[in-house]
Amino acid sequence: MREQWPVRPATGRVDARVALPGSKSLTIRALAAAALASNRSHIYGALTADDPMAMARALDHLGVGVQTGGDPWTVDGTGGRLHPKEATVDACQSALSARLLVAIAVLGTGELTVEGGGSLKRRPMTGLVDALADWGVEVHSDGTVPVTVMGRSGLRGGPVRVDCGVTSQFATALLMVSPMADEAADVRIDGLGGSRGYLDLTVEVMRAFGAEVEPTITGYRVEPTGYRPSDFVVEPDASAAVYPMVAAAISGGRVEIGGLRADSSQPDMAVSVVLQQMGCRLESTDAGMVVEGPDGSLRPFRGDLSGMPDGALAVAAACLFADGPSELTGLGSLRHKESNRLDALASEIDRLGASATIDGDTLVIRPGSITPVTIDPHGDHRMAMALAPIGLVVPGLVIDHPGVVDKTWPGFWAMLDELAG
Numbered sequence: 001m002r003e004q005w006p007v008r009p010a011t012g013r014v015d016a017r018v019a020l021p022g023s024k025s026l027t028i029r030a031l032a033a034a035a036l037a038s039n040r041s042h043i044y045g046a047l048t049a050d051d052p053m054a055m056a057r058a059l060d061h062l063g064v065g066v067q068t069g070g071d072p073w074t075v076d077g078t079g080g081r082l083h084p085k086e087a088t089v090d091a092c093q094s095a096l097s098a099r100l101l102v103a104i105a106v107l108g109t110g111e112l113t114v115e116g117g118g119s120l121k122r123r124p125m126t127g128l129v130d131a132l133a134d135w136g137v138e139v140h141s142d143g144t145v146p147v148t149v150m151g152r153s154g155l156r157g158g159p160v161r162v163d164c165g166v167t168s169q170f171a172t173a174l175l176m177v178s179p180m181a182d183e184a185a186d187v188r189i190d191g192l193g194g195s196r197g198y199l200d201l202t203v204e205v206m207r208a209f210g211a212e213v214e215p216t217i218t219g220y221r222v223e224p225t226g227y228r229p230s231d232f233v234v235e236p237d238a239s240a241a242v243y244p245m246v247a248a249a250i251s252g253g254r255v256e257i258g259g260l261r262a263d264s265s266q267p268d269m270a271v272s273v274v275l276q277q278m279g280c281r282l283e284s285t286d287a288g289m290v291v292e293g294p295d296g297s298l299r300p301f302r303g304d305l306s307g308m309p310d311g312a313l314a315v316a317a318a319c320l321f322a323d324g325p326s327e328l329t330g331l332g333s334l335r336h337k338e339s340n341r342l343d344a345l346a347s348e349i350d351r352l353g354a355s356a357t358i359d360g361d362t363l364v365i366r367p368g369s370i371t372p373v374t375i376d377p378h379g380d381h382r383m384a385m386a387l388a389p390i391g392l393v394v395p396g397l398v399i400d401h402p403g404v405v406d407k408t409w410p411g412f413w414a415m416l417d418e419l420a421g
Contacts, residue, residue, distance in 0.1 A: 007391025157181030306330025372396030
């Protein structure tokens with residue numbers, strides 16, 4: 001991949017049909033459930049990108065047979081009986097994979113260390129580590145990776161409380177390992193904020209693999225049923241869909257998104273509702289959905305985006321083309337992603353010629369005369385993908401280090417060229 005990517009401007013209003021990659025969130029969760037099931041599962045439409053491949057390699061390291069060539073992927077689960085090839089497993093830069101692997105390591109025998117590189121070394125792990133310790137697991141960490149778990153050949157179960165003020169992935173990790181416990185698990189969640197949609201995805205995957213999960217007043221109860229093998233179909237990625245959606249919005253164009261319906265349960269589908277409030281038109285079709293931008297300017301948006309943290313960056317890009325200031329609230333979790341997305345976003349918006357002000361967990365965006373610059377994605381795939389569509393309508397925009405998108409969408413730049421026409 002070249003060191004910089006000059007975004008090719010659109011020849012007119014964007015008018016294209018986009019084929020999305022599979023959902024990263026669903027692919028990694030399905031890999032975890034299939035690994036803990038007994039016998040062979042199939043995962044159709046899996047995302048072939050850096051994060052899911054890191055999870056697949058890690059599970060192979062733990063003795064799970066994972067074949068990722070072709071469609072479907074096959075996973076020969078171990079029923080929770082792990083056989084690590086070495087005492088260290090590498091999650092690369094995938095935070096979701098790392099957190100799931102830490103929880104899964106409890107089922108092993110002896111010491112297992114989950115490590116990673118790059119931005120993962122800054123991602124918090126304390127909420128998960130503390131919860132596992134409360135469950136009686138011996139676990140060691142300085143708050144990030146590496147995390148060392150002393151496997152117990154099983155999991156006690158029972159009540160456990162987890163602080164999800166930073167991320168709901170801590171609860172996801174506990175929930176996904178809970179069917180393997182000796183007794184029913186009562187996972188009690190504190191400080192969740194607006195990320196419940198990702199827990200809904202977690203429960204959806206668990207149930208697809210035979211787990212019995214029910215919501216409670218404080219969280220979820222999970223029965224000790226184990227998992228059964230399944231043929232699981234991964235939906236197209238709503239977090240990826242937001243970028244062509246915004247391309248249609250800011251160009252006054254039209255994008256048809258194949259295979260993804262507006263009623264999808266993926267949290268970032270809520271971006272389509274935000275764009276409707278900003279003046280876009282949304283239509284469901286037999287093949288997926290269509291997003292059309294307005295004939296004139298977008299309307300400003302003021303609202304809480306805590307339930308769509310990945311999609312919030314794309315909304316911010318759209319707000320640069322609104323006819324007044326926008327106020328995006330509930331963005332505190334953006335500080336704990338691959339970059340400090342809140343600070344990084346404000347910095348790049350200012351460099352583009354608009355104005356961004358941070359007040360606590362709120363970002364206020366005042367549009368200005370957008371000028372082409374070289375965007376620094378701060379090592380973050382979503383920063384690169386969210387700001388790149390601006391170059392479709394502002395000639396001359398360049399993205400530094402475009403290879404960061406390989407984390408979740410290796411074909412992103414080809415898709416953007418198609419949008420340019």
